[in-house]
Amino acid sequence: MVAVENELEAFLVDLEAMPLAALRAEWRERWGPPPRLRSPRLVRHLIAWRVQAAAYGDLTLDDRRRLKACSLPKLQTLKEGSRVAREYQGVIHEVTAERHGFRDRERDYRSLSAIAREITGVRWNGPRFFGLRPGAGHAR
Template identity: 50%
Template sequence: MSPQTEAAQVATAQARCLEDMDLEALRAEWRRRIGPPPPVRSVDLMRRVLAWRIQAEVFGGLDVETRRALRSTRIAPKAALQPGTRITREWQGRAHVVEVQADGFWYESQRHNSLSAIARQITGARWNGPRFFGLRAEDAT
């Protein structure tokens, strides 16, 4: 067996071990591999990031050109929010879909004047709507 094949098998086994870890175990693994864990409480998200990190250690991460392209990707809200555009945000395990119409934003069969009103309805807290839905350019980095 080649060293690369063996490393891939080890990485696969390590990634599979993540499936059995609870939040605290994932945070400990995060500390070991990356540094201080984020305040995220999403077990699924932490598993995915850690699995990617394990794979990147074996196969290499993103090349410089790809990282640069991802950093420069921006969505200009006014250009992106044409009638018919659908915006999706997952919040607390549920996907929330907003459709942009000429007369406003439609969410759960109701018309809203702003994304912020919809974000407030979803979360129960004041949010900047474009930020909540990941549309602000500074949030894309």
């Protein structure tokens, strides 16, 4: 068992230095087509997880359920007629939830994200922008 642990530790150390192309090749060799992820860090973590789970055992179904239950963000849903507001660069934006979307400044939108993008000019998660998601930052 010690030899397996040492071999695994050496592999994990080597994994840290691998560029994305090498990580994808490693994945392909072990499990087939690699994920389409572009983040070497994320692919590295996924490989390390799979290799360690194979060596030491994976999470139980109960553990997975508990982790999923506590990790999902608790998104507040807006009922029709609800309003949310956000000040951005000195301007207050008040949005009203409607039956099939949202209304802001006499315009209809399908999502809060579309409104946030219109306001800021960059892609934003709408519920996060309007403070409806835990940890919503009002930076930018």
